[in-house]
Amino acid sequence: MEVLYFAWVRERIGLPRETVETGAATVRELVEELRAREDRYEAAFADLSALRVALDQELRDFDAPLEGVREVAFFPPMTGG
Amino acid sequence: MEVLYFAWVRERIGLPRETVETGAATVRELVEELRAREDRYEAAFADLSALRVALDQELRDFDAPLEGVREVAFFPPMTGG
Amino acid sequence: MRVVVQQEPFDFGAEAEAFARGQTGMGAVVTFTGVVRDLDTGGLEAMEIEHYPGMTQKAIAGVAEKARDRWSLGDVLVIHRYGRLAPGERIMMVATAAPHRKDAFEAAEYLMDYLKSRAPFWKKEITAEGADWVAAKDEDEAALDRW
Amino acid sequence: MRVVVQQEPFDFGAEAEAFARGQTGMGAVVTFTGVVRDLDTGGLEAMEIEHYPGMTQKAIAGVAEKARDRWSLGDVLVIHRYGRLAPGERIMMVATAAPHRKDAFEAAEYLMDYLKSRAPFWKKEITAEGADWVAAKDEDEAALDRW
Numbered sequence: 001m002e003v004l005y006f007a008w009v010r011e012r013i014g015l016p017r018e019t020v021e022t023g024a025a026t027v028r029e030l031v032e033e034l035r036a037r038e039d040r041y042e043a044a045f046a047d048l049s050a051l052r053v054a055l056d057q058e059l060r061d062f063d064a065p066l067e068g069v070r071e072v073a074f075f076p077p078m079t080g081g
Numbered sequence: 082m083e084v085l086y087f088a089w090v091r092e093r094i095g096l097p098r099e100t101v102e103t104g105a106a107t108v109r110e111l112v113e114e115l116r117a118r119e120d121r122y123e124a125a126f127a128d129l130s131a132l133r134v135a136l137d138q139e140l141r142d143f144d145a146p147l148e149g150v151r152e153v154a155f156f157p158p159m160t161g162g
Numbered sequence: 163m164r165v166v167v168q169q170e171p172f173d174f175g176a177e178a179e180a181f182a183r184g185q186t187g188m189g190a191v192v193t194f195t196g197v198v199r200d201l202d203t204g205g206l207e208a209m210e211i212e213h214y215p216g217m218t219q220k221a222i223a224g225v226a227e228k229a230r231d232r233w234s235l236g237d238v239l240v241i242h243r244y245g246r247l248a249p250g251e252r253i254m255m256v257a258t259a260a261p262h263r264k265d266a267f268e269a270a271e272y273l274m275d276y277l278k279s280r281a282p283f284w285k286k287e288i289t290a291e292g293a294d295w296v297a298a299k300d301e302d303e304a305a306l307d308r309w
Numbered sequence: 310m311r312v313v314v315q316q317e318p319f320d321f322g323a324e325a326e327a328f329a330r331g332q333t334g335m336g337a338v339v340t341f342t343g344v345v346r347d348l349d350t351g352g353l354e355a356m357e358i359e360h361y362p363g364m365t366q367k368a369i370a371g372v373a374e375k376a377r378d379r380w381s382l383g384d385v386l387v388i389h390r391y392g393r394l395a396p397g398e399r400i401m402m403v404a405t406a407a408p409h410r411k412d413a414f415e416a417a418e419y420l421m422d423y424l425k426s427r428a429p430f431w432k433k434e435i436t437a438e439g440a441d442w443v444a445a446k447d448e449d450e451a452a453l454d455r456w
Binding site: 174187 | 320321322323325326329332333334335337338339341342344345346347397408411413414417421452
């Protein structure tokens with residue numbers, strides 16, 4: 001599964017994307033796996049209310065299932081326009 | 082006093098402006114004087130709710146006093162924009 | 163504030179560009195352009211717009227001043243044509259600039275609502291069957307209630 | 310519907326003119342342009358805009374489709390830049406056309422409200438002191454409630 005990071009999530013984790021092998025059933029489980037890895041992930045995912053997630057380029061919530069998903073993206077609330 | 086007519090008021094009365102000698106104290110009194118003149122004025126002023134009036138180029142109502150006023154304009158509701 | 167009342171066509175793109183370029187410290191620019199639209203039943207040959215020369219400029223400037231009192235605005239531009247216009251021609255435009263988008267949008271809508279019903283213009287529709295003055299719409303008068 | 314996501318500047322006046330000219334049967338054209346504004350405290354050197362290439366176009370097109378379902382619209386145009394922009398540069402524009410002004414205004418505001426909070430762009434402000442990601446504003450999230 002491809003995992004992408006944008007804005008300060010990318011900066012805290014220190015890379016824009018990576019391939020992750022996971023058996024996580026939901027986004028929330030994937031986040032727990034990533035947080036357990038290293039401090040930089042812990043720092044990025046410390047407050048889920050400050051994050052948004054997209055599955056295959058559609059906004060979803062953290063309880064969404066990962067089955068069949070190829071691309072997960074984590075980022076802060078958008079500030080376009 | 083200069084009296085101006087616009088749009089269908091101008092068309093019904095048949096002229097765009099005229100000088101009127103009047104002792105009318107209010108717009109409403111002036112309208113009554115004009116209506117009494119000829120049928121074309123009666124036709125133009127038959128329904129005051131369909132008319133608007135400006136005194137010296139400011140929108141006013143039909144009870145406004147005419148003292149000191151140099152220019153009175155009668156017209157239908159505006160349709161700009 | 164610039165208020166232009168003229169018979170000639172105006173160059174919408176150039177006016178919009180010049181207006182936007184002239185702003186400093188403004189994050190938002192909104193423009194509105196009104197276009198002569200064919201009748202729902204078709205057959206419009208021309209739109210004739212009559213106005214009250216002595217009052218028009220003054221009335222529009224008054225509305226623009228009120229908008230500037232009410233919202234935090236940069237510049238305001240209003241251009242309105244009169245005379246005979248063909249379908250597809252642009253009748254008028256407004257432009258507003260503000261630090262934030264909400265102010266720019268609201269001021270532009272306010273200007274439009276007031277220009278519709280309070281600036282001394284009258285439209286006449288010319289078809290093969292004849293000419294008809296456009297009646298003021300209740301909804302245009304009602305639109306003023308929200309301000 | 311045209312959705313453009315690009316690094317290069319766009320020509321606001323030319324885009325607005327071409328958009329308005331392309332409409333038939335539309336009485337109203339509204340444009341919104343967003344401009345990089347200096348900080349209230351001054352000192353902004355640049356704005357850096359990051360986006361999510363795979364998602365951006367899709368997210369904007371989705372919002373534009375919803376606008377077209379909801380209002381009686383002609384065409385819709387959205388242009389949004391990314392990369393490094395100097396103060397005074399134009400970040401983005403939307404344009405809407407509709408038979409009547411209310412629809413054109415509402416659709417443009419709807420597009421802006423959704424682009425602000427639902428299209429995957431992130432802004433970073435660069436000053437002499439460093440760089441800061443712009444925080445999303447509660448008022449921008451709240452703006453979605455009215456739709």
